[in-house]
Every structure is written in C-alpha cells, then in structure tokens.
Amino acid sequence: MKSASRTIPRYFSDKPTARYICPECKDGQLVPLKDSFEFEEPKYSKQAHGLEEWDPDWIDYRFIFKSVCNNEACGEVAIATGSGSVDQRYDSEHEAEYYERFQIQSFFPAPYLIEIPEATPLEVRELIEKSFTLFWPDLGAASNALRASLEVLLDKLKLPRTMIDKKDKEQRLSLHRRLEIWGEKEKEHADLCLALKEVGNLGSHGDDVQPKHYAGVLKIFSHVLFQLFENNAEEMKKLAASIQKDIKAKKK
Secondary structure, eight states, X not given: OOOOOSSOOOEEESSOOOOEEOTTTSSSEEEEOGGGOEEEOOHHHHHGGGSTTOOGGGOOEXXXXXXXXXXXXXXXXXXXXXXXXEEEEEOTTSOEEEEEEEEEEEEESOOBSSOOOTTXXXXXXXXXXXHHHHHTTOHHHHHHHHHHHHHHHHHHTTOOSEEEOTTSOEEEOOHXXXXXXXXXXXXXXXXXXXXXXXXXXXXXXXXXXXXXXXHHHHHHHHHHHHHHHTOOHHHHHHHHXXXXXXXXXXXX
16 A cells, blocks of 8 residues: 655646556556646736736746556546746745746546545545545535545444434434444544544635645545455454364364
C-alpha cells in the first residue's frame, strides 16, 4: 500500500510536475506531459495593463495540460485545467521577483488521491471517487461526499440509522451517535473516523476546509478501509483456533 502525502498538490509554478495515482489501473501514476502545458491571459486581463493603478497581481491566466499513466499497459490520459496569477517570491539573493502560480480546478478523469482496497463496497467506493472529482473545484463539497461515504460504510456494517425513543417514535441517529455505537465494538476504527466526520461537517455547513485536513482524513479513511476489508488477522485467528480445537478433539 502506497503512503499518502500530507498534502495533495493543487498548485504549481512554472510547469506541472506532481504525479497522481491513475484512476484506471490504480498501479501507475499520471505523469504530466510538460510540452502539453499551455496558458493564456484573457483579453480583459490584458486590457487592464493600461490602467494607471494596474499591478501585476491583477493578472489572470487560464491553463490546460495533459497527463498520461506511466503504466504502459494502461496509458490512461487525463486533462487538467485551471486558473493562474502572478505572485512574488524571493530569489537566492533575497531579491523579489514575479512568477506565475497556477491552481488546478478540474481534472478528468479524476486521479485517485488515496488507495481504496478492492473489497470496499461499491457504493462506498463511488462516493469516495466522487469526492476525488470534487476536490479540485470545491473542497467543501469533496469533504461532504467523503462524509456521505462514511454513512454508507456504516450502513454496510449494519450500524443502525434510526432508534426508537422513549415515546416509541422512530428517530434518525446522527453520524456522531452511529460512530459511538460502532465504537462499542470497534473503538479504534470509530475514533479515527470521528476526524472524518468533523471535516465532513465543515463541508456540509459551508465552512472552509483546509486541504491538509482533507488529505489527512483521506489517509485515515484509507487505513480504516484496509483494516476492514483487507486485514485478515481476525480470519487467521479464527482459523488457528479452529485448528487447535480440532486437534484437541482428536486427542480425546
């Protein structure tokens, strides 16, 4: 299993260099073709240069580039687009200089931002993939989709969505309460997913989500999914206990 970065590159200067997990084969990486990178300054932005109060940070760019999977058997092609601007930085001699800075705002097909185990339920996987697509234009919506995938995961694990209150009325359980119920049996997993819930809540309420927090809960969720669907430790324990029980029975 590949480790996840603490952050997911959405910005770059000069030309794109970041690689991402290929959404088609899941084994290769989408590698940007530098010669495919193009950017332009729209006419309205160019016209503003003539204004007396004009400043370089008024400049707007639009860009596009192509990435190709480096797994030759796959060769998936993905297109990224976005916007750019001019920013200021300091060179090795501490002199200020202007440079172009770009932000990816769409990626199709969207790269995988974290690995998902093959045995993950389809409905959960689809919502995570939706989150990958939304990450580029709308981080809050991406976090909300990730939160929804956690709700569906709990459905698949047979955690209740409702309960009967003291008045014999059916009440919908909050995600927090469902995690508490899960924590009665799987405390470690449930406690980890509380962070995902918190970030998802920010997205649901329209609050700003920090990219590092989104990247962090993605890594956490991937870990939980691998533990649930690819960790066969419990299966091995049961097998060992079954063998021991069988051997003891035969000795009698």
